[in-house]
Amino acid sequence: xxxxxxxxxxxxxxxxxxxxxxxxxxxxxxxxxxxxxxxxxxxxxxxxxxxxxxxxxxxxxxxxxxxxxxxxxxxxxxxxxxxxxxxxxxxxxxxxxxxxxxxxxxxxxxxxxxxxxxxxxxxxxxxxxxxxxxxxxxxxxxxxxxxxxxxxxxxxxxxxxxxxxxxxxxxxxxxxxxxxxxxxxxxxxxxxxxxxxxxxxxxxxxxxxxxxxxxxxxxxxxxxxxxxxxxxxxxxxxxxxxxxxxxxxxxxxxxxxxxxxxxxxxxxxxxxxxxxxxxxxxxxxxxxxxxxxxxxxxxxxxxxxxxxxxxxxxxxxxxxxxxxxxxxxxxxxxxxxxxxxxxxxxxxxxxxxx
Amino acid sequence: xxxxxxxxxxxxxxxxxxxxxxxxxxxxxxxxxxxxxxxxxxxxxxxxxxxxxxxxxxxxxxxxxxxxxxxxxxxxxxxxxxxxxxxxxxxxxxxxxxxxxxxxxxxxxxxxxxxxxxxxxxxxxxxxxxxxxxxxxxxxxxxxxxxxxxxxxxxxxxxxxxxxxxxxxxxxxxxxxxxxxxxxxxxxxxxxxxxxxxxxxxxxxxxxxxxxxxxxxxxxxxxxxxxxxxxxxxxxxxxxxxxxxxxxxxxxxxxxxxxxxxxxxxxxxxxxxxxxxxxxxxxxxxxxxxxxxxxxxxxxxxxxxxxxxxxxxxxxxxxxxxxxxxxxxxxxxxxxxxxxxxxxxxxxxxxxxx
Numbered sequence: 001x002x003x004x005x006x007x008x009x010x011x012x013x014x015x016x017x018x019x020x021x022x023x024x025x026x027x028x029x030x031x032x033x034x035x036x037x038x039x040x041x042x043x044x045x046x047x048x049x050x051x052x053x054x055x056x057x058x059x060x061x062x063x064x065x066x067x068x069x070x071x072x073x074x075x076x077x078x079x080x081x082x083x084x085x086x087x088x089x090x091x092x093x094x095x096x097x098x099x100x101x102x103x104x105x106x107x108x109x110x111x112x113x114x115x116x117x118x119x120x121x122x123x124x125x126x127x128x129x130x131x132x133x134x135x136x137x138x139x140x141x142x143x144x145x146x147x148x149x150x151x152x153x154x155x156x157x158x159x160x161x162x163x164x165x166x167x168x169x170x171x172x173x174x175x176x177x178x179x180x181x182x183x184x185x186x187x188x189x190x191x192x193x194x195x196x197x198x199x200x201x202x203x204x205x206x207x208x209x210x211x212x213x214x215x216x217x218x219x220x221x222x223x224x225x226x227x228x229x230x231x232x233x234x235x236x237x238x239x240x241x242x243x244x245x246x247x248x249x250x251x252x253x254x255x256x257x258x259x260x261x262x263x264x265x266x267x268x269x270x271x272x273x274x275x276x277x278x279x280x281x282x283x284x285x286x287x288x289x290x291x292x293x294x295x296x297x298x299x300x301x302x303x304x305x306x307x308x309x310x311x312x313x314x315x316x317x318x319x320x321x322x323x324x325x326x327x328x329x330x331x332x333x334x335x336x337x338x339x340x341x342x343x344x345x346x347x348x349x350x351x352x353x354x
Numbered sequence: 355x356x357x358x359x360x361x362x363x364x365x366x367x368x369x370x371x372x373x374x375x376x377x378x379x380x381x382x383x384x385x386x387x388x389x390x391x392x393x394x395x396x397x398x399x400x401x402x403x404x405x406x407x408x409x410x411x412x413x414x415x416x417x418x419x420x421x422x423x424x425x426x427x428x429x430x431x432x433x434x435x436x437x438x439x440x441x442x443x444x445x446x447x448x449x450x451x452x453x454x455x456x457x458x459x460x461x462x463x464x465x466x467x468x469x470x471x472x473x474x475x476x477x478x479x480x481x482x483x484x485x486x487x488x489x490x491x492x493x494x495x496x497x498x499x500x501x502x503x504x505x506x507x508x509x510x511x512x513x514x515x516x517x518x519x520x521x522x523x524x525x526x527x528x529x530x531x532x533x534x535x536x537x538x539x540x541x542x543x544x545x546x547x548x549x550x551x552x553x554x555x556x557x558x559x560x561x562x563x564x565x566x567x568x569x570x571x572x573x574x575x576x577x578x579x580x581x582x583x584x585x586x587x588x589x590x591x592x593x594x595x596x597x598x599x600x601x602x603x604x605x606x607x608x609x610x611x612x613x614x615x616x617x618x619x620x621x622x623x624x625x626x627x628x629x630x631x632x633x634x635x636x637x638x639x640x641x642x643x644x645x646x647x648x649x650x651x652x653x654x655x656x657x658x659x660x661x662x663x664x665x666x667x668x669x670x671x672x673x674x675x676x677x678x679x680x681x682x683x684x685x686x687x688x689x690x691x692x693x694x695x696x697x698x699x700x701x702x703x704x705x706x707x708x
Contacts, residue, residue: 053636235631249648254635260628271627274614277589280643281608282407287641289634294603 001091002041005030006325008110010076014055017262017336022055023082023329031115033094038116040088042108042348045325046135047084047332048169052261054083082110082328085140087124087131089352095119103353105134110328112348126353129310136343137310137317140292141169143302144255147295149174149231152253152288157182159228162219162245164238166207167194167318169343170255173306174231175204176315183229186222188215188238190338197341201316216241226250235259240271246285254289262336318342355445356395359384360679362464364430368409371616371690376409377436377683385469387448392470394442396462396702399679400489401438401686402523406615408437436464436682439494441478441485443706449473457707459488464682466702480707483664490697491664491671494646495523497656498609501649503528503585506607506642511536513582516573516599518592520561521548521672523697524609527660528585529558530669537583540576542569542592544692551695555670570595580604589613594625600639608643616690672696 004027011024033039054076076083086108090100095118098104104121108114124134136142153174155161161178165171166187175185175198187198187207198207206222208215219241226247232239236259246252279285309315320340322331325348335344358381365378387393408430430437440462444454449472452458458475462468478488490496507528509515515532519525520541529539529552541552541561552561560576562569573595580601586593590613600606633639663669674694676685679702689698 232631235628239627239631254631257628257631257635260632263628273593273625273627273630274589274611274617276627276630277586277593277608277611278614280641281611282643284643284645284648286643287634289636289638289640291638294638 002030002113004028005111005113007081007112008325008328009079009081010055012078013057014052014262018052018055018329018333020329020333025326030113033092033115036095036118038090038095038098038104038118038121039092040104040106040108040114040116041091042086042088042112042114042325043103043351044087044132044135044321045084045108045110045328045346045348046086046140047328047335047344047346048141049256049258049261049335051082051084051332052336083107084109085135086114086348087134088114088116089349093118098123103131105139110325112325129307131351131353132319132321132343132345133310133317135345136169136319137173137315138303138306141343142173142306143292143295143299145170145173145231146177146302146306147292147298148253148255148290149177149229151295151298152286152290153178153229153231153251155181155183155229158184160184160186160223160225160247161229161231162186162188162223162227162242163231164188164210164234165258166198166202166204167341168233170233171231172198172202172317172342173315176202176309178229179203180309180314184225186219186227188219188234194338194341197318201318210238220245229253231255233258243271243276243279246279246283248283250283250285252285252287254287255291258336319345321345321347323347356384356467358382359465359467361435361466362679362682363433363435364409366432367411368406368616372406372409372683372687374683374687379680384467387446387469390449390472392444392449392452392458392472392475393446394458394460394462394468394470395445396440396442396466396468396679397457397705398441398486398489399438399462399464399682399700399702400440400494401682401689401698401700402495403610403612403615403689405436405438405686406690437461438463439489440468440702441488442468442470443703447472452477457485459493464679466679483661485705485707486673486675486697486699487664487671489699490523490673491527491669492657492660495697496527496660497646497649497653499524499527499585500531500656500660501646501652502607502609502644503531503583505649505652506640506644507532507583507585507605509535509537509583512538514538514540514577514579514601515583515585516540516542516577516581516596517585518542518564518588519612520552520556520558521695522587524587525585526552526556526671526696527669530556530663532583533557534663534668538579540573540581542573542588548692548695551672555672564592574599583607585609587612597625597630597633600633600637602637604637604639606639606641608641609645612690673699675699675701677701 014022090102161183163171163174166189187204195207198204227245232254233256235257368376444456515537517525517528520543541558549561552558581599586608587610589611
C-alpha cells in the first residue's frame with residue numbers, strides 16, 4: 001500500500017492566465033475506503049478548458065440538480081484539490097460489484113489516490129478500447145461533440161459546418177461526425193501542423209490557421225454556400241469571422257469559449273448585441289448553450305455508436321499525454337496556448353494495460 | 355365599379371423614425387383581374403413593426419424559398435406600394451371557388467384595390483369571428499405568439515415568463531397562452547393604461563412600466579424565481595434588464611426587436627457579446643430567432659386551438675382601429691411611439707359585417 005497521496009491544490013485564484021504559483025503540490029495520507037467504497041489509484045487525469053472556470057470564485061456552469069457528475073464545475077476552494085475527470089484502477093474494494101484491478105471513470109481530480117462510491121461508478125474495459133479514451137473520444141469531450149452536434153447542430157448532407165479548435169478533443173470529433181453525416185467541414189486550428197492533421201488524418205475538407213491575419217476572408221472563400229452549423233467552442237475573433245457567414249436557419253451549439261477563459265476583460269467585441277440579435281431574428285438563427293449532461297439520457301447510445309465509429313476507424317483521435325502529476329499545472333497552462341494536439345491527458349501512474 | 359385606386363407608396367427610405375414625407379399617396383387605375391384572378395377591395399390593413407424593415411434597402415427577414423407569404427419582408431422599391439397584410443372583400447371573381455362578397459386574407463398592402471390569385475387565398479367567415487381578427491389574434495401576430503411560445507418557449511406550469519409590448523398584438527397573446535399553460539406571467543408595457551389592461555383584462559400576474567427608471571430592479575423583484583422564458587420582441591434596454599435574471603435552461607424566442615428598428619446606430623449596448631455568450635454557455639440558454647412561417651405546418655392547429663380559446667374567452671384581444679387609408683402613415687409612425695393598445699389596424703373601407 002502507498003505511503004502518501006500527492007495532491008495538487010488550488011493555491012490562488014488566477015488573474016488572467018493560470019501560472020505555476022496558482023497551484024501547490026501537497027502530500028496527505030492515503031484515504032481509507034468505508035463500507036461500499038473503493039480506494040482508487042489515478043492512471044489518467046483529463047485536462048479540459050472548463051477547469052479554468054472552476055478556478056474562479058463564481059460558478060462557471062449550470063449544474064442540473066439530477067446529477068453530480070459536474071460537481072467540478074462549481075468553484076474550487078482555495079487549498080482544495082483541483083477537480084477533473086480521471087480513469088483509475090481499483091486498489092481495494094469494499095463494494096460488491098467492483099473488484100481490485102477494475103478500471104473506473106470518475107472525478108478524482110489532481111491526485112494519486114481517491115475514494116469512490118462503489119455503486120455509482122462507470123467501469124471501463126481495456127479489451128473494448130484503450131482506457132484513456134474514456135476521457136476523450138469515448139468520454140466527456142466525445143459526448144459533448146456528439147450530443148451538441150446531433151441534437152442542436154442537426155447536420156444534413158451538403159450543409160457546411162465550421163468548427164474551431166479543430167484538432168482538439170471536441171472539435172476533432174465534431175468535424176468527423178459532420179463528415180459522416182455528409183457535411184462539408186471547415187476547421188480552424190492554430191498553426192500548420194494542426195491544420196494538416198485535421199485535413200489529412202481527420203478528413204476535414206479545409207482547415208484554416210486561426211493566426212492568419214486574413215482569416216475572415218479565407219473563411220468566406222472556404223464557405224461559398226455560407227455556414228449552416230457553427231459549433232462554437234472558442235468565441236472571440238473566430239465567432240466574429242463566422243457570424244456574417246451564417247445562413248438562414250443556421251444552428252450554433254455553444255459548448256465552450258476558450259478564447260475568453262483567461263480574459264480579465266472580455267476579448268473581441270467589435271460587434272455588439274444589437275447587431276447579433278438582429279441577425280438571429282432576420283435569419284431565424286438558433287444559438288444554444290449546452291453541456292453534455294443536458295443529454296445524459298443519450299449516454300448509452302453515444303457509447304455504442306461512437307464505439308463503433310472508433311473501432312471501425314470512421315472516427316480517429318489523437319492523445320497528447322504528459323507523464324507525471326507534478327507536470328499537470330504546466331500542461332494545463334499549455335492548453336490555453338494551444339500546445340497540445342488532440343486530447344490532453346496526464347498519466348499520473350503507469351497504464352498497466354499498455 | 356370604382357374609378358381609381360388610391361395607393362400609398364414609399365417616397366423615401368426613412369433615416370431613423372419614419373415621417374410623413376417618406377410616404378406619398380397616388381391614384382392609379384383600378385386593376386383588372388385576369389383569368390383565375392380576383393379583384394379585391396381592402397377593408398382592413400394591418401400595421402406591424404416588421405414593415406419598418408421593408409422600408410430599408412436591405413432585406414430584413416429570411417424568406418424561406420417554399421413560401422412567398424412573406425414576400426413583403428424584402429425591401430420595398432422607392433415608388434412601390436407599401437406592403438402589408440389585409441382583409442379584403444372580393445368584388446369580382448374570375449376564379450372557380452371564390453365568389454364576389456367573399457372575404458379573403460392577403461398581402462394587398464396599402465391600397466384600396468388589388469388583384470389576388472384565386473387559387474391560393476385564405477377565406478375568412480364573419481360567422482366564425484370578426485373578420486379583422488384574421489390580421490390579429492387569429493392571424494400573423496397570433497400565430498407568431500403561438501408558434502414561438504409553444505415550439506421554442508415550451509412553457510411548463512410554475513415557470514416564469516417575461517414578455518414586453520405586453521398590450522401589443524403579439525405580447526398580449528404570448529402572455530395569455532403562457533397563463534393557460536400555468537406560467538407566472540410578467541408583462542412590460544409603456545404606461546399605466548397598458549399595464550392595467552395587461553393585468554386586469556389579459557390576466558397577467560404583473561405588468562411593469564418600461565418608462566420606469568427602476569425597471570431592472572422592479573423586474574428582479576417581480577421574478578423571485580428567475581425567468582424561464584423571455585419572449586423577445588423589443589430588444590434594447592428590456593433585453594438588458596431581463597438577461598441577468600434568466601435561469602439555467604431558459605428559452606428566448608426572438609420574434610422582433612422594435613426598439614431597434616428606427617435606430618440609426620444600435621441602441622442599448624451596455625453588455626457585449628462575450629458577456630452574453632458566457633451566459634448562454636454557462637446557463638445552457640436557448641436563443642432562437644423565428645418567424646411564424648418557420649412553423650407553417652402548424653397553421654391549421656393554430657387556427658383551431660386559438661379559435662377555441664378566443665370564442666371561449668380564454669384569450670382576449672383588443673384592436674386599435676384607425677379609419678382611412680390616408681391616415682396609415684401617421685398611424686404607422688405612432689406604432690413606434692406606443693400610441694396603440696392592442697392590434698393596430700387601418701379600416702380602409704367600411705366593414706360590411708359590422
